[in-house]
Each structure stands twice: as C-alpha cells, then as structure tokens.
Amino acid sequence: MTVSSAPAPATGPAMKLRPRARLAVTAGRIVAWASRVVHFGTGSVIGGRVSLLIDKNLLAELTTSRDVAIVSATNGKTTTTKLLSTALGSNRPVVSNWLGANMTPGIVAALASASATDTAVLEVDERWVDSVLRATKANTVVLLNLSRDQLDRTQEVRKLAEQWRTALTTTPPRTVIANADDPLVAWAALAAPRVLWISTGQEWTADAAGCPACSGRIEFIGAEWACTSCDLRRPPIDVTVEDETISLNERTFRTPIALPGRVNRVNAAFALAASSAMGADLDTAFDALDDITEVAGRYRVADFNGTKIRLLLAKNPAGWHEALELLEGPTTPLVIAINARIADGHDPSWLWDVAYERVGARHVIAIGERRHDLAVRFRYGNISHAVADNLEDALDLVRQSPDFDSTVPVDVASNYTAFQDHLEKVGGVL
Amino acid sequence: MSTTSPSSRAESAVRIVSLYPDLLGTYGDGGNALVLSRRLEWRGIAVEHTTVDAGAPVPDSADLYLVGGGEDGPQVQATRELDQSQGLHRAVDKGAVVLAICAGMQILGHHFPDATGASRSGLGLLDCKTVRVDRPRAVGELLTTNARLATAHGVVELGQLTGFENHAGRTIPGPTSLSFGAVEVGEGNGDGSEGVVTGTVVGTYLHGPALARNPRLADALLEWIVGPSAMSPLDDSDVEALRTERIAAARDHELAPRRSWRDILRRS
Numbered sequence: 001m002t003v004s005s006a007p008a009p010a011t012g013p014a015m016k017l018r019p020r021a022r023l024a025v026t027a028g029r030i031v032a033w034a035s036r037v038v039h040f041g042t043g044s045v046i047g048g049r050v051s052l053l054i055d056k057n058l059l060a061e062l063t064t065s066r067d068v069a070i071v072s073a074t075n076g077k078t079t080t081t082k083l084l085s086t087a088l089g090s091n092r093p094v095v096s097n098w099l100g101a102n103m104t105p106g107i108v109a110a111l112a113s114a115s116a117t118d119t120a121v122l123e124v125d126e127r128w129v130d131s132v133l134r135a136t137k138a139n140t141v142v143l144l145n146l147s148r149d150q151l152d153r154t155q156e157v158r159k160l161a162e163q164w165r166t167a168l169t170t171t172p173p174r175t176v177i178a179n180a181d182d183p184l185v186a187w188a189a190l191a192a193p194r195v196l197w198i199s200t201g202q203e204w205t206a207d208a209a210g211c212p213a214c215s216g217r218i219e220f221i222g223a224e225w226a227c228t229s230c231d232l233r234r235p236p237i238d239v240t241v242e243d244e245t246i247s248l249n250e251r252t253f254r255t256p257i258a259l260p261g262r263v264n265r266v267n268a269a270f271a272l273a274a275s276s277a278m279g280a281d282l283d284t285a286f287d288a289l290d291d292i293t294e295v296a297g298r299y300r301v302a303d304f305n306g307t308k309i310r311l312l313l314a315k316n317p318a319g320w321h322e323a324l325e326l327l328e329g330p331t332t333p334l335v336i337a338i339n340a341r342i343a344d345g346h347d348p349s350w351l352w353d354v355a356y357e358r359v360g361a362r363h364v365i366a367i368g369e370r371r372h373d374l375a376v377r378f379r380y381g382n383i384s385h386a387v388a389d390n391l392e393d394a395l396d397l398v399r400q401s402p403d404f405d406s407t408v409p410v411d412v413a414s415n416y417t418a419f420q421d422h423l424e425k426v427g428g429v430l
Numbered sequence: 431m432s433t434t435s436p437s438s439r440a441e442s443a444v445r446i447v448s449l450y451p452d453l454l455g456t457y458g459d460g461g462n463a464l465v466l467s468r469r470l471e472w473r474g475i476a477v478e479h480t481t482v483d484a485g486a487p488v489p490d491s492a493d494l495y496l497v498g499g500g501e502d503g504p505q506v507q508a509t510r511e512l513d514q515s516q517g518l519h520r521a522v523d524k525g526a527v528v529l530a531i532c533a534g535m536q537i538l539g540h541h542f543p544d545a546t547g548a549s550r551s552g553l554g555l556l557d558c559k560t561v562r563v564d565r566p567r568a569v570g571e572l573l574t575t576n577a578r579l580a581t582a583h584g585v586v587e588l589g590q591l592t593g594f595e596n597h598a599g600r601t602i603p604g605p606t607s608l609s610f611g612a613v614e615v616g617e618g619n620g621d622g623s624e625g626v627v628t629g630t631v632v633g634t635y636l637h638g639p640a641l642a643r644n645p646r647l648a649d650a651l652l653e654w655i656v657g658p659s660a661m662s663p664l665d666d667s668d669v670e671a672l673r674t675e676r677i678a679a680a681r682d683h684e685l686a687p688r689r690s691w692r693d694i695l696r697r698s
C-alpha cells in the first residue's frame with residue numbers, strides 16, 4: 001500500500017504510457033516532491049492536479065491493466081479502504097489512496113507511483129464516484145452509507161444517491177457491495193446488475209425518511225424498511241453483521257477485529273465481502289484485518305506531554321452516533337474538539353443532531369475553533385463541561401479532575417481538521 | 431392572542447410539538463426544541479415535548495409548534511401532509527405560537543419554489559411568498575441588529591439575532607406581516623430584512639440553531655405562552671461567549687478568506 005512516495009521510478013511491470021501521460025506523471029511527482037520539501041503536506045493532491053492539467057485522461061490510462069475497487073460513503077470509507085487493501089494485500093500487490101486524498105488528483109498521484117498491474121483499492125469522495133467509475137471502469141464498487149455532512153457545502157444526500165444510481169447505470173461494475181439498511185444507498189445500488197447486500201444494522205436513519213425513488217415516506221419496522229408509496233424496500237440480505245460475528249458465503253467469522261466498535265465490524269464485513277468478490281481467500285483476508293490497530297491515526301493511543309491520549313475521529317451526526325458507542329460507559333473526563341473550516345463544513349448546527357448526552361456523567365472539555373458552540377450544546381444537554389483554548393490546556397483541566405485516571409488514555413474525539421491538528425501533535429500518520 | 435393566562439399555566443405543562451423532524455430536520459433545528467424545553471425546566475415550568483413524524487396525526491392542542499429546515503423533496507411532502515391534516519391551521523386559529531425555520535418558513539407562506547423552481551402553493555399561515563432568485567445560494571453567517579418581535583405582551587427587544595443561513599429563495603413579506611428588523615451581514619429575506627411574523631406565526635432563515643444562538647428570541651416565544659412573570663433570569667454565560675464570537679465572525683466576514691493553503695492542499 002503506497003501513497004505517492006518519493007519521485008522514484010515505480011517497481012514491477014513498467015507502465016506503458018503514452019508520452020503525454022508519462023510527462024504528466026513525471027511533472028506531478030516533481031511538484032509533489034517540491035510541495036513536501038516546503039512542508040505543505042504529502043503533496044499528493046497538488047502533484048495529481050499538475051498531472052491532470054497535462055493529461056486529463058490520465059486516470060483512465062493508469063487503470064487500463066489493473067483490477068480496480070472503489071469505496072465510497074459519507075462515513076467509513078478511509079477505514080474500509082484500508083481494510084480492503086490489507087485483506088487483498090495478503091496475496092497480491094495493492095495500491096491505495098487510503099490517506100484520504102480521495103478525488104481524482106489524489107487518486108492519480110497514488111496510482112502513478114505504483115506498478116501498472118497492482119490491484120487498486122480507491123477511496124472516492126461521494127461526489128466523485130461517477131467520474132472515477134467512468135475513468136477506471138472499476139470491477140468492484142463498495143457503497144457504505146449516505147448521510148448529512150458539511151451542511152453548507154455538500155449537495156443534498158438525495159442528489160448524491162441519484163448521482164450514484166446514474167453512475168452505476170452508465171458504467172455498470174461487475175459487483176457492487178452495498179448497505180441494504182440505508183435506503184439511499186440501496187436505491188442507488190439497485191441500478192447495478194449484481195449486488196452483494198450487507199445488513200449493517202445501521203441505526204442512523206434520520207437522513208433517509210424521504211423515499212429517494214418517489215419522495216414518499218420510508219417506514220422502518222424492526223430491521224426492515226419499505227416505502228409507503230412505491231415498491232422500494234429493503235433488498236434480501238447476503239451478508240450479516242452481528243455482535244460477535246460476520247456471516248457471508250455460508251461461513252461465519254468471529255469478531256472482534258482489532259479496531260474497536262460496531263462500526264468497524266461493519267467496515268470489516270464490507271472489506272471481506274469485497275475481497276471475496278475479488279477472488280481473495282477469506283481466511284487469509286480475515287486474519288490480515290486483525291493486524292490493523294489504527295487507520296490514518298484514527299484510534300491511535302499516543303503520549304502527549306506526558307499524558308496518554310486516544311485519538312478518535314467523528315465528522316457528522318452518523319459518525320458521532322458510532323463514536324459515542326466508544327465514549328459512553330467510562331467515567332473519566334474527555335476532550336471534544338470541533339472546527340468549522342472548509343473541510344469540516346462551515347455550519348456546525350449538526351452538533352444538535354448528536355446525542356452527546358450519551359457521555360452521561362463524564363466531564364467534557366470543549367476545544368477547537370467552535371468550542372463555544374459545543375459549550376452551548378453541552379449546557380442544554382446538562383452535560384458537565386468546561387472550555388479550553390487548545391489541547392494542552394484541555395489536558396491540564398483533565399488532569400485536575402478528580403475522575404482522571406492516569407492509566408486510562410484520555411479520549412480526544414475531534415472532527416476532521418481538528419483531528420488532523422491533533423494527529424500532527426502526536427507525530428502524524430505513521 | 432395567547433389563549434392561556436399565566437395563572438392557569440401552573441397546573442398544566444407547556445406543550446411543544448416538533449413537526450416532521452424526519453422530513454424537515456437537516457440543519458440541526460431539532461435543537462430549538464431542546465433549548466425551549468430546558469429554559470422552561472430550569473425555571474421550574476413543566477414541559478411536554480412531542481415529536482410528530484410524517485404520516486402521524488398533527489395535534490391541534492399544543493402551545494408551540496416547531497418546523498425545521500429541509501431539502502426540496504421532503505419540503506413538498508411536508509406541505510402536502512400539513513395541508514391534508516389541517517391540524518396546524520386549527521392550532522394557529524386557537525392562538526398557538528409557531529416557529530418555522532428556512533424551508534419551514536417557506537412552506538408556511540402563500541407560495542414557495544420546489545426542487546425544479548416551479549411555484550407551489552404553501553400553507554398560507556405566514557403572509558409572505560418565496561421565489562427562486564438567480565443568484566448563488568446564500569450560505570454564511572446572518573446577523574440582524576435591533577431585532578424586535580411583537581407578541582401578546584407587547585414588543586420585545588431581541589437585540590442582535592445571530593445564525594447561519596443556507597437557502598436559495600427570496601422571501602417577500604406581505605402587508606399583514608412584520609420582519610425582525612434589518613440585516614447587517616448576510617442575505618436574510620433578500621430585501622434587507624430578516625424574518626416574517628404574522629400574528630403568532632414566526633418564520634426565520636436563522637439556523638445555528640436559531641434559539642441556541644438567540645436566547646432572547648427563545649424567551650420571547652416562551653413568554654408569549656407563559657407570561658412575563660414566569661420568566662426568571664437564567665445563566666447564559668456560555669451562550670454570551672458564543673454570541674460575542676459569532677457576531678465578531680459575521681462582521682469579519684469569516685467565510686470569505688478562511689481557506690488556508692494547508693486546508694486546500696489537504697482536501698480541496
């Protein structure tokens with residue numbers, strides 16, 4: 001699994017690219033390298049952009065001789081991409097963009113650094129599924145969920161479902177692995193010729209009350225759902241995720257895997273189903289998943305200024321719904337950080353769609369650029385809280401709390417850019 | 431306008447209904463119900479909050495109704511159901527207070543645009559109409575200064591109203607409606623004013639949620655129902671810190687220049 005690394009020649013079978021494409025790849029590598037030198041980040045996005053300026057068909061060219069899988073969703077796409085890459089990586093070379101540069105430029109940068117025939121597992125932004133699928137003609141498409149995110153920026157979730165449906169109609173992949181419990185995803189995936197349906201037990205359904213097919217009303221009854229006006233309903237299930245097991249192909253795998261929480265059992269089920277559809281041996285694939293303890297810094301336990309902290313990422317109400325599973329129960333104080341930069345969405349009103357009350361009696365320190373929005377949310381939730389200016393000050397307050405336990409990592413749960421800031425403080429992506 | 435006198439309020443809980451949060455709940459507007467409920471509880475006033483999902487009957491006996499913002503498709507569905515039920519209409523006839531946010535405000539007017547831009551008949555509870563205008567969607571901080579609200583207990587000074595707006599409509603208030611006041615930052619109704627108030631029905635483009643950011647507006651709505659004598663002061667220090675910060679951000683035009691190079695390289 002490589003993300004565009006040094007501007008070195010790729011190993012393995014040489015890529016037979018047209019001269020223009022070769023120039024595009026080389027220029028992209030140089031720009032990416034220059035960008036890293038001036039500490040602007042990994043440089044993969046800007047390098048990819050330069051490559052695409054020179055050759056706009058580069059993505060199609062870079063994927064002519066490989067098996068491609070696309071993973072998209074509002075939540076869980078980075079983790080599932082990593083899990084699928086690892087599952088497949090046990091028996092073949094895999095290239096992936098799992099560090100999160102998930103639009104065409106980032107994807108091009110990742111592929112340009114790999115051998116021409118490596119299997120590609122691509123995390124794709126929800127809005128880019130159509131164009132990436134057209135260019136790559138991916139054999140496998142994994143669709144996890146769609147929910148509200150970045151209220152001011154991303155298109156309405158219904159429009160995204162429509163785009164996905166169009167994409168799967170125009171460029172049908174061999175297999176789609178889709179969430180049967182998310183009506184928006186199910187409606188989109190029903191356009192594909194072959195679908196493996198996963199029952200995820202998704203609890204967040206607040207964004208799917210309106211039927212995507214007829215704008216009637218979706219009724220949820222137990223595990224089932226159906227539109228009250230048209231014939232859209234939950235499709236028959238192929239893969240199920242229970243508390244301690246994942247069942248597929250008439251086999252049962254005992255979880256847990258190393259990553260915590262229900263949501264990661266679901267992500268693992270998607271990765272297993274996809275790797276099985278792509279011809280991997282399920283036992284080897286499943287064993288490989290257990291070696292993953294963090295994904296791009298998520299769930300990392302690290303030492304920060306002498307205090308052990310655990311980094312968690314939750315970007316939107318559906319993500320917080322899953323993260324709170326890990327945050328409810330203990331009594332030790334925790335830190336929650338919210339920013340509202342462009343990558344987070346400028347409108348954090350969604351904080352009021354999150355049941356932060358689930359932290360119970362835990363004392364919460366609010367940080368991040370929108371810490372006052374959090375404090376007001378906590379005040380109305382009758383949640384014990386304080387406000388601090390940064391992570392250092394927040395941990396000072398945590399250590400002063402009578403409920404602090406130095407043997408237990410302090411949970412630091414953040415949304416996207418706040419998480420990136422904290423990850424940098426503990427050494428960045430490993 | 432209010433049907434209940436403050437004295438009779440002691441025995442019965444204030445009944446708050448959130449209408450169709452499953453259809454109109456995209457922008458965190460559910461927080462408005464929590465804010466109202468807590469501000470009553472903290473004052474020792476009983477509150478009974480009910481959520482009415484689409485398809486369920488709309489009660490006409492509540493004191494306060496909340497309608498949130500939402501997407502174009504569900505907006506049309508909500509209008510259809512509220513029109514068929516007429517429960518909200520009966521409640522307003524009996525003097526219930528209504529707070530409708532964004533798409534909720536649009537559908538309560540005489541006309542509003544659907545997803546295709548075509549004009550649809552609204553519920554006619556607010557004297558206004560909303561049209562689609564040929565400009566980029568208004569997305570950003572919205573600030574209204576010297577806002578006021580005429581209630582059964584006289585005109586309440588609301589001070590600055592702060593929130594976040596996200597809409598493509600222009601709302602034109604009719605002759606029997608009032609606005610909150612003049613917009614200082616942002617778009618609001620689109621004619622320099624923000625908010626539409628017709629009798630006991632209040633509409634606004636403010637998300638945030640509106641009542642989380644503007645406790646005076648929350649209290650003005652509650653006072654309408656329980657009367658001024660029940661409205662003891664509360665500790666709003668967390669909210670005041672947020673308001674100070676957001677009002678400054680709106681005046682700095684926070685959204686325009688905040689795209690740092692680092693952010694763009696990371697994830698644009």
